[in-house]
Amino acid sequence: MSSLPVNRQTALPGFQESDNTAENPGVRAPLVLNMNRFGQVTRQVCQVAESKKPPFAWYAAFTISLSLVGLLGFCVNYLIFTGVGVWGLNNPVMWAFDITNFVFWVGIGHAGTLISAILFLFRQKWRTGINRFAEAMTIFAVICAGLFPGIHVGRVWLAYWLFPIPNQMDMWPQFRSPLLWDVFAVGTYFTVSFVFWFVGMVPDLATLRDRATGRIQQFAYGLFALGWRGSNRHWHRYERAYLLLAALSTPLVLSVHSVVSFDFAVSQVPGWHTTIFPPYFVAGAIFSGFAMVVTLAVPARQLFGLKDLITLRHLDNMNKIILVTGCMVGYAYSMEFFIAWYSGAMYEGFAFINRAFGQYWWAYWIMVSCNVITPQLFWFKRIRTSIPIMFALCLVVNIGMWFERFVIIVTSLANDFLPTSWDFFTPTWVDMGTMLGAFGLFGTLFLLFCRYLPMIAIAEVKATMPQANPHWSGYAAHDGHGHAGDNSGGWAKPSFASPDALRSPGSGPDGGPSAP
Amino acid sequence: MTTLSPTTSPLIQGNQIPRKRLYGIMAEFHDPAALMAAADKVRLAGFRWWDCHTPFPVHGLDQAMGIKRTILPVLVFGAGLTGTTIGFCLQAFTNAASFSIWALVWVTGYPFLISGKPLISLPAFIPVMFELAILLSALSAVGIMFLFNGLPRWNHPLLSNKRFLRVTDDRFFIVIESRDPRFFASRTEQFLKDLGAKTVEMVEA
Incomplete structure (x- = not known):
């Protein structure tokens, strides 16, 4: 069986993308296509890290990302050496691009934790195809997020004042401030996400270690695999710990964006001081995060030949989540407006009318059309399963969610209580450069991750294959049917769901390698 | 080998x-x-x-091998309680206490009166207490798991066996x-x- 060739899309002439999105009650849709051996999964994932050279597109993307990192470095240094005046901030608008980017990136991270933790608790097995790189995305997004508050404090060299470090001045942080809660929330979020990601990766790093041929690879993967040898006594505690991490990350991820929303909601500024903010921010974070996962998954599966592991069904499921959370966000937008009127608070009412029809009307309507209107297209299955359309729609959502944070932050500040102090925020080139640079940093880290680490949770994907079930009838019964590499084609056929096939997988007319 | x-x-x-x-x-x-x-x-x-x-973890193998359930969750619960306590003490001391304690160096709390809130304002302390509870539980869940598993251990007789290499495949x-x-x-x-x-x-x- 080890002699079977790796089933790569490119290797099969005239290969059409397998469609596993059909709903067939009684039969679980396959999550791994065109493969029925564990070894095939291993090879398909490992070939990315083991190939001598990544595809050309990788080099192109890496060059662009790395030059944007250069731009980021320049902008940040220019800011530090000159002062925050190089940004377009002015007296009422003291938060603008910096905090917009911070909230945007923290939000992006939330999809990764949702996939790894919440979908795990709900036993959604399709998460295994996407959780690893979604978690990586979380970590890199939180790194980008952490950059912005760090540089916007002004005197960057005093950023350690954020932490309760004993000092000769006996000066402590003020723990009743939401900004300090943010330090703890985002710090904890980064640490726990990182640990979660790393722990999940240990068995897969062991796979890379055991397959490595070069000394450097053997050493590097071996070092971080921590000597993992798949012992079941280890797996037992490992699974417990993983479950605990998922159970801990679930309230954590909800708390993080709630705390981020407290930065606004706890203040008195009209347009910020609303109780709907925590759930609204969390829904928005998941919405934008999933859009980013799809944005990254579509090119990654194409580029590295992972279409059998990140299948159309995975993308379809994610698009459904985008639709749901997009509706939640739309509900929050309308509810904010309703409460602004219903509360009878004059300033609140003005803030919202001003948002939609004031000096930033365009930003507001970009936000509404990108986040509420266009995602409605995902009601149609043809759109949810069309790669180019979903990619375009997810880019639109990314843009819309960036504008949402901009609208919340800047429109509320620019026109606050005193009309005499009203002003208009215009970004400078440093604002723009830092924002683009953060995308470059994110891209660079993500591309390095794709190149050198297992992009898909190999062990977890194997565990979701029907062959992993000890009660599965075994290869011997199927080999005779000549069904190797055919566990997707037949599953949707009506005959497959015949009671006979369901009762005893393996004896059905289709051979049944894909029966759960 | x-x-x-x-x-x-x-x-x-x-x-x-x-x-x-x-x-x-x-x-x-x-x-x-x-x-x-x-x-x-x-x-x-x-x-x-x-x-x-x-x-990969095989479902039902724990029963077949007769592995007892690990006590890991109990220890993690303890870590969570510790985190909550540390969170409360940290905030109550630094923002409400006026005495000194020795924490590697002598440090003094500062009774911080802000926006008319009581010195020990529990609702405002909850986010940090919660985050520290999660942080300590998560780190201990992983730390204790690896400790009990005897990992990291980079040399092991099985790891130098050629045939055994495919255990991760x-x-x-x-x-x-x-x-x-x-x-x-x-x-x-x-x-x-x-x-x-x-x-x-x-x-x-």
């Missing part, structure tokens, strides 16, 4: 002490079902120092260690062969 074929090896004849110390005997299986059935029998045979090695192994009181090289080897193992092999220490 030299692969010792079971029939010609001097190692197993009459259970004599091998030239190199024996770590155990390793049986290879090709699918989870066979491994499960075999694991059940190894447990019933009364072995204690043995283990299954799999590329698509092979399933049962290893019975030589330190088990019921271990007797030739008999244990035959026992594993009878369980339907594809290959049975000695592993040197």
Whole structure:
């Protein structure tokens, strides 16, 4: 069986993308296509890290990302050496691009934790195809997020004042401030996400270690695999710990964006001081995060030949989540407006009318059309399963969610209580450069991750294959049917769901390698 | 590691002490079902120092091996309570206390009166208490798990076995260690062969 060739899309002439999105009650849709051996999964994932050279597109993307990192470095240094005046901030608008980017990136991270933790608790097995790189995305997004508050404090060299470090001045942080809660929330979020990601990766790093041929690879993967040898006594505690991490990350991820929303909601500024903010921010974070996962998954599966592991069904499921959370966000937008009127608070009412029809009307309507209107297209299955359309729609959502944070932050500040102090925020080139640079940093880290680490949770994907079930009838019964590499084609056929096939997988007319 | 074929090896004849110390005997299986059935029998045979090695957690194998539930969650709960307590004490001391304590250096709290809130304003302290509870629980869950598993451990007799390399790919192994009181090289080897193992092999220490 080890002699079977790796089933790569490119290797099969005239290969059409397998469609596993059909709903067939009684039969679980396959999550791994065109493969029925564990070894095939291993090879398909490992070939990315083991190939001598990544595809050309990788080099192109890496060059662009790395030059944007250069731009980021320049902008940040220019800011530090000159002062925050190089940004377009002015007296009422003291938060603008910096905090917009911070909230945007923290939000992006939330999809990764949702996939790894919440979908795990709900036993959604399709998460295994996407959780690893979604978690990586979380970590890199939180790194980008952490950059912005760090540089916007002004005197960057005093950023350690954020932490309760004993000092000769006996000066402590003020723990009743939401900004300090943010330090703890985002710090904890980064640490726990990182640990979660790393722990999940240990068995897969062991796979890379055991397959490595070069000394450097053997050493590097071996070092971080921590000597993992798949012992079941280890797996037992490992699974417990993983479950605990998922159970801990679930309230954590909800708390993080709630705390981020407290930065606004706890203040008195009209347009910020609303109780709907925590759930609204969390829904928005998941919405934008999933859009980013799809944005990254579509090119990654194409580029590295992972279409059998990140299948159309995975993308379809994610698009459904985008639709749901997009509706939640739309509900929050309308509810904010309703409460602004219903509360009878004059300033609140003005803030919202001003948002939609004031000096930033365009930003507001970009936000509404990108986040509420266009995602409605995902009601149609043809759109949810069309790669180019979903990619375009997810880019639109990314843009819309960036504008949402901009609208919340800047429109509320620019026109606050005193009309005499009203002003208009215009970004400078440093604002723009830092924002683009953060995308470059994110891209660079993500591309390095794709190149050198297992992009898909190999062990977890194997565990979701029907062959992993000890009660599965075994290869011997199927080999005779000549069904190797055919566990997707037949599953949707009506005959497959015949009671006979369901009762005893393996004896059905289709051979049944894909029966759960 | 030299692969010792079971029939010609001097190692197993009459259970004599091998030239190199024996770590155990390793049986290879090709699918989870066979491994499960075999694991059940190894447990019933009364072995204690043995283990299954799999590329992914096999559902139901814990029962087949008779593994007791780990106490990890209890310890993690303790860590969570510790985190909450630390969170409260940290905030109450730094923002509400006016005395000094010794925490590596002498530090003094500062009663911070802000926006008319009481010095110990519990609702405002909850986010940090919560985050520290999560932080300590998560770190201890992972730390204790690796500690109990005896990891990291970069050298292990099994890791230098060529055949065992595929445990992280698509092979399933049962290893019975030589330190088990019921271990007797030739008999244990035959026992594993009878369980339907594809290959049975000695592993040197």
